[in-house]
Amino acid sequence: MARTVIPFGPQHPVLPEPIHLSLVLEDEKVVEALPTLGYVHRGLEMLAVKRDYNQMIQIVERVCGICSMIHSLCYCQGIEEMLGIEAPRRARMLRVVWSELHRLHSHLLWLGLFADSFGFESLFMQLWKIRERVMDLNEATTGNRVIVSVNVVGGVRTDLDEAQVRWIKDTLVEVEASIRSLQSTIMNDTTVCKRTKGVGVLTKQAAYDLGAAGPMLRGSGVAQDMRQLKYAGFDELAFEPVVETAGDCWARSTVRFRESLQSIDLVRQALDKLAPGDLAVKVKGKPEGEVITRVEQPRGECLYYLKGNGSTFLERVRIRTPTFANIPPLAAILPGLDFADVPVVVLSIDPCISCTER
Amino acid sequence: MSIDATTIAPANLLAEASKLKNDGYRFVTLTSVELDETNMEILYHFDKNLTLKNLRVPVQKGGTLPSISGLLFGAFLVENEIRDQYALTFDGLVLDYQGKLYSETAQTAASSPFCKYHVKAEPDSKTGSEPGIQQEGK
Amino acid sequence: MKMLPTVIANLFSKPATRNYPFFVREPFEHARGELINDIERCIFCGACARKCPSQCLTVTKDKTEGIWTLEFFACVGCGVCVDVCPVNCLSQKTTHRPVAVERAVITLRGKLPERPAKKDRPDSIEKTAE
Numbered sequence: 001m002a003r004t005v006i007p008f009g010p011q012h013p014v015l016p017e018p019i020h021l022s023l024v025l026e027d028e029k030v031v032e033a034l035p036t037l038g039y040v041h042r043g044l045e046m047l048a049v050k051r052d053y054n055q056m057i058q059i060v061e062r063v064c065g066i067c068s069m070i071h072s073l074c075y076c077q078g079i080e081e082m083l084g085i086e087a088p089r090r091a092r093m094l095r096v097v098w099s100e101l102h103r104l105h106s107h108l109l110w111l112g113l114f115a116d117s118f119g120f121e122s123l124f125m126q127l128w129k130i131r132e133r134v135m136d137l138n139e140a141t142t143g144n145r146v147i148v149s150v151n152v153v154g155g156v157r158t159d160l161d162e163a164q165v166r167w168i169k170d171t172l173v174e175v176e177a178s179i180r181s182l183q184s185t186i187m188n189d190t191t192v193c194k195r196t197k198g199v200g201v202l203t204k205q206a207a208y209d210l211g212a213a214g215p216m217l218r219g220s221g222v223a224q225d226m227r228q229l230k231y232a233g234f235d236e237l238a239f240e241p242v243v244e245t246a247g248d249c250w251a252r253s254t255v256r257f258r259e260s261l262q263s264i265d266l267v268r269q270a271l272d273k274l275a276p277g278d279l280a281v282k283v284k285g286k287p288e289g290e291v292i293t294r295v296e297q298p299r300g301e302c303l304y305y306l307k308g309n310g311s312t313f314l315e316r317v318r319i320r321t322p323t324f325a326n327i328p329p330l331a332a333i334l335p336g337l338d339f340a341d342v343p344v345v346v347l348s349i350d351p352c353i354s355c356t357e358r
Numbered sequence: 359m360s361i362d363a364t365t366i367a368p369a370n371l372l373a374e375a376s377k378l379k380n381d382g383y384r385f386v387t388l389t390s391v392e393l394d395e396t397n398m399e400i401l402y403h404f405d406k407n408l409t410l411k412n413l414r415v416p417v418q419k420g421g422t423l424p425s426i427s428g429l430l431f432g433a434f435l436v437e438n439e440i441r442d443q444y445a446l447t448f449d450g451l452v453l454d455y456q457g458k459l460y461s462e463t464a465q466t467a468a469s470s471p472f473c474k475y476h477v478k479a480e481p482d483s484k485t486g487s488e489p490g491i492q493q494e495g496k
Numbered sequence: 497m498k499m500l501p502t503v504i505a506n507l508f509s510k511p512a513t514r515n516y517p518f519f520v521r522e523p524f525e526h527a528r529g530e531l532i533n534d535i536e537r538c539i540f541c542g543a544c545a546r547k548c549p550s551q552c553l554t555v556t557k558d559k560t561e562g563i564w565t566l567e568f569f570a571c572v573g574c575g576v577c578v579d580v581c582p583v584n585c586l587s588q589k590t591t592h593r594p595v596a597v598e599r600a601v602i603t604l605r606g607k608l609p610e611r612p613a614k615k616d617r618p619d620s621i622e623k624t625a626e
Contacts (some may be wrong), residue, residue: 019562028494030411033451036459037459037460038459038460038461041460041461043471043472043474046471048471051549054547055547055548055549056549057549058549058572058574058576059549062572069484115518120499120501122499126499126502127507129512130426131469132512136524139524139527140524140525140526141529142526143524143526143575143588144527144528144573144574145486145529147572147574147576149528149572149575157575157579158526163466170526173486181501182499182500182502185498186501188498189498189499193551205512207430208384209379209385209430209431210385210431210432211384211385211386211387211429211430211432212431212432224384224408226408229559246487277366289360289361290361291361292361292410292412294402294410295530298570301387303387303403305401306391307391315391316391316392318389318391320386320387320389320403324387324435324436325386325387325432327435328431328432328434329432331453332431357460358498
């Protein structure tokens, strides 16, 4: 059988962002997949030499377009640890609120894109319609729609008043109801199951060995979620990682679906625990030393390594984003698949390429 | 404030990594840190039950380290990235992009756009592999 | 098939979208939009320019006059400058600038505050195309 090389991407109808895969095909089966990156590389880590550590907050938010809040949360947490300060309780709870709203809208976006990857347009539209409500919550409470810019070193910049808290809760009731109304479609619909069940299986052992992160890891049965580290306000909230054991595309989408409902629950819990208090503590000193912080992003574990030298400029900012960890597992599960399943499997890792390349 | 890390020699890297793998650690990532004109260090991060274990490997600029990607396939991407950005080469990469992970048109000669102090490129090749983020040498 | 109830419900409900150019939604109360400077109150201290993460602001001054320029295409709308302004002359509208076909910067000139704080009218508000 002659081998054919089919270029997949960087521009492809299912890809939200550019990644190129050279797929070596034998008949209809993929035998080899080689990812190529570099279409959206911006060198953001290097900007740390030109921007001081406060300005870097807005830079790291732009690493990812969709989980911006969680990037800056991770970064601020690291700087706070270096400076030996802790954000006040109200700020930590507010961080949970916005980071979970981000996770919610990111998962809704992904579920929509995933539906789109196997041609389920009406599900895609429906999910994005729900997502728009969450985006409105972000915009009305912070001022910006996606890149909300609420974190500062030592706390948050924006507060929620009573009316907003009530409004968020009311909206989330409706959002939850509309997400739940799609549950049977996403999890049990015949078309969806035929395209996702048993496709792109990543076993528990393989996921762990390949260093997969986030829903990719939890979809394969490893109960690991960085929120178990109890950062920000998660120490006071009831939380259990969502785990599925099948390891296929269906499991990964189910993990994300259930996590979006969990996020709604976490926002509610955090809003209930919101006690009056300061928004930020005073920042003294300059960051010095090394620190590693980790948070859970919608796509998985995100690791920041920060090194300061006692000046306003950081010496090194290293960002390990979850998609970066999920590309090797993707390259490992693609061989053996039908070519028609490749878009679904590629989408199932929730590729965020601008995160990957930074 | 500093992180908890064990310093090991490059020669012991593979043995140490395979020990960690057998102990049930999950590979997280590598971090390259520039120390001064000639020295760098690479931090290897491993995770088990939400606890990080870090290995610190000192290395010379433009030097070579054994690749752990044969052992932990997940490491190939980050090792290629460090090759692109810091001009460190890794021996035995399972998927070697030859310094062209982020830019297909990059020169294969060592270049280190992410270093404050540059690794010297071959005289006949341009240093610029990634336009716009070139750092001036101090 | 599981989608059918939703599809039927959508069929008989109002469209979720708006007829945009003819019907524009009211912006949210705290939306961070266009950055404006009340140049009469500006003391040209340069705090905004130093803190701006996208470095879209520049403040220069000579003996009597200060110049505040905003490269509004580079502005990311984070509102850090508004937070740090010591005299609160910076503010953000809730709406965004309309799309433009030409790159431009906004240059505002104003008198520096004299010791007996005498405020002159702003000399000119001009848009210079680059």
